[in-house]
Amino acid sequence: MKKIKNIVFIGLLTFMVIIVLYPTVTDFSIYNPGWNGYLRLKERLNAVIITENFEKTLNSIVDTEETTLITVAYKPYSTSELETIRNYLLHGGTLILMDDYGYGNIVLSYLNVPLTIAENSSLLDPFVKYKNKRFPKAEIAGEDKYIILNHASAIIVDEKAISENIVNISAYSSPFAYLDLNRNEVWDEGEPKGPLPVAVSLKYGEGTLIVISDPSIVINSMLDFENNLEFVETLVKGKKVFIDQTHIPKSLHEQLKEAAFNIVNNYILYPLTYIALLIGIAVFMLKRTIKKPR
Incomplete structure (x- = not known):
């Protein structure tokens, strides 16, 4: 015995x-050292990882204005989680919401901001691209630098919000890019054409909301492409970074x-x-x- x-x-x-x-091998996981993981991002940003108790962790943060939360919206958020995110922003936190075909619009709708992520539509660029049209290049606003996207979407912003400087465009596609609404991989009449926003920011209370329409720009295999890492490092501005892992399927x-x-x-x-x-x-x-x- x-x-x-x-x-x-x-x-x-x-x-x-x-x-x-x-x-x-989970997409965007900080435990994944493979091509589609976030292990290198976690290491480069020296990030704190949230794997459980999302609300409790956010609510326990002191000096909120000195922190940045990165969340990939691939699982739904509860109402209480959305309210926690809202309070985090109102008290000075920086939220980087990364999504292409997930649940990012649930967050944006709850926050009542004048923008949405184009759903079920790929951003394609047959000319200004990395290796094929599914890897479009996007120019960083105000700089002669680019980031490389990977099966991305685009952000639809209310024109008035842009003209009144409520929403600032941080990166945008080339004029040759388009949203493939019907997924036939060619541009059709009525489909939005570039330049299209792929990263935007706006003030929210005392904090800042940043939306990026492609969470793949910082996966292990793409972190060193063009200026992908530098772009994200600029967004976090040396703040203490938290990476939310509770909203990705595991x-x-x-x-x-x-x-x-x-x-x-x-x-x-x-x-x-x-x-x-x-x-x-x-x-x-x-x-x-x-x-x-x-």
């Missing part, structure tokens, strides 16, 4: 180590990994802890397999 308990214990420890060490592996990290309060992230844990398992196994002299 004791031997069975030891085997079960070792098995559970080994399973936990595998869960933690094996990388995830695989079972991702959920187990987050649970493991939360149990040990993230200390397991340190490499020495991995080594110590593996050594501990090895020593335990050796002690149980080596027969004691009679």
Whole structure:
């Protein structure tokens, strides 16, 4: 019986180590070192990660005006979460809302701002692009610099809001870009043509709302394209950055990994802890397999 308990214990420890060490493939995950993850973004911005208790974390932030929250809107927000975001902005926080085909418009509608993210429509550019029309280049406003987009959308802004400087355009597509409303990959009469906004900002209470119509500009594989990283670093302005991971869909592996990290309060992230844990398992196994002299 004791031997069975030891085997079960070792098995559970080994399973936990595998869960933690094996990388995830979840889009925009800070645990994903692959092409579509946010691991490098987290490291470059030295960001604090929100994996649970979204509202509690935001409400506990002191010196809100010295912080920036990055959220990818790929899961719905509850009414209480939306109100928490609103209060965060009103008290001086900077919110970077990144979305292309998700739930970003729920946030924008709740905040009652004069802009929306074009839904179910890809921004294509057959001429000013990186490798194909699904990777359009966008010019940073006021600078001769570009960011590279990846299967992006565009932002529809009320013209009056622009003319009255309520909304400021931070980056926009070339005049050759268009929103492919019917998804036939060619421009048709009536489809919006460039230049189209892909990043905008506006004051909201004491804070700043920034909307970017492509969360992929800062995935691991695109962070070093053109001026993508520099663009985001300029937006956060050296503030303390929080990356919200509670509004992206997660695989079972991702959920187990987050649970493991939360149990040990993230200390397991340190490499020495991995080594110590593996050594501990090895020593335990050796002690149980080596027969004691009679």
